[in-house]
Amino acid sequence: MDLAPKHAQSETDTAHSSNVEQRLKFFMQDVTGRALVMMESATSGQQGIAMDLVQEAFISLHRSYADKSTEEWYPLFYTILNNKLQDWRRKEARRASPFSFFRKVSLDDDEEDAIIDVVDDSTPNPLAFLDQAVTVEEIREAIAQLPTRQQQAFMLRAWEGFDTQTTAQIMNCSEGSVKTHYHRAIQGLRKTLSHLNPYLRGSSDEE
Known part of the structure; x- marks a missing residue:
């Protein structure tokens, strides 16, 4: 059995993975500060929650859109982040009003x-x-x-x-x-x- 093609493919996959990780690192360095400011404002200064939302958005971006270009990552990241924020707001609204599940929660x-x-x-x-x-x-x-x-x-x-x-x-x-x-x-x-x-x-x- 000729293992050369598989070996070559393995090296290609490793190089691609390394490139993605490097791009994501630079991307995170670029947007983290601004994203945290946005989320801290949206969560009334709750820095821990803001950091969690931003981190979860990065994880989701990497998991689902690693094959996209860096330019495509920007709107995708903020779309994911907005969705994370809305989910958090729904949970907070329901926690504050235990019977809110009987009606639509307006965000x-x-x-x-x-x-x-x-x-x-x-x-x-x-x-x-x-x-x-x-x-x-x-x-x-x-x-x-x-x-x-x-x-x-x-x-x-x-x-x-x-x-x-x-x-x-x-x-x-x-x-x-x-x-x-x-x-x-x-x-x-x-x-x-x-x-x-x-x-x-x-x-x-x-x-």
């Missing part, structure tokens, strides 16, 4: 009453609407005060740079909802940060 408590027709730039800058006197840490604290869906829309659009369509896929909602959540997030941030920057006062209605 979009900040869902818009009506979709606003707003312009949504394709490559927003998280600092573009703020004076440089406002620090990133102050913005992060203000983001934590936003409703969860607004947090997600802002972080995915402004911090991660996803377009509206990709953000809608990650959040499992319509593009109109993303635009509305993002628009309201910016308004909320301007209002929260206006005391730090007088130039922001009265600007929240200009969107």
Whole structure:
């Protein structure tokens, strides 16, 4: 029996596995910080929960999508992370209300009453609407005060740079909802940060 082909295949598999592990390592280094900020805001500062959600998302990504390119990993990872977050929120909602299993648990408590027709730039800058006197840490604290869906829309659009369509896929909602959540997030941030920057006062209605 000729074992050469199998040996060659084994070496190829090992090299491929090593390449995947290396790509995943760099990918994790790139997104972990931002993902943790997003999850800490979404879980009201529960760092342990946030870390668990991010770690579980990485594990699921590696298990199910190791063959995808690094560029494909970004939206896939945040889609998985969003699903992990929604699962956690459902469990928390049911734990807080023991009889909630008799009714549908609504996680979009900040869902818009009506979709606003707003312009949504394709490559927003998280600092573009703020004076440089406002620090990133102050913005992060203000983001934590936003409703969860607004947090997600802002972080995915402004911090991660996803377009509206990709953000809608990650959040499992319509593009109109993303635009509305993002628009309201910016308004909320301007209002929260206006005391730090007088130039922001009265600007929240200009969107």
